[in-house]
Amino acid sequence: MERITLQEFLSLPDHEQFEILENEGKFIEDRSDGNTKTEVYAIDRFFVEVEVNKTG
Template sequence: MTLYEYKMLSEDEQYDTVFAKGKFLDIYIDGNTKYVLYAIDMFFVEVIWNNELDEIIGKGVFKEVDSLDKYSNVPKEI
């Protein structure tokens, strides 16, 4: 599946695809927000959860590797 094909799906179909076909990669937690990272073919989907309410509050879709920085435990240079 290409990123374009994914974006052409309805919102519900996008979530269904992530959970059915996405490969879980990592989780990043920032306060009450949990970011769950999945890979689908050649792009990434980040499902964003509100921990307090235990519900999905959004998602991000990207190809850029720079967007993965928060998942790295390597400190950034100043």
């Protein structure tokens, strides 16, 4: 993977960000709080948190 900066990542459309997470991100951990689950991924030199609503 070519190095990407946080600014470049944030400037991408959501679907491209998720594609990078799926293909290049390294899953670190998840945590739950009520109906929300937060997943943490490492991408190159930064981390990304993804909030998942458990209620669908």
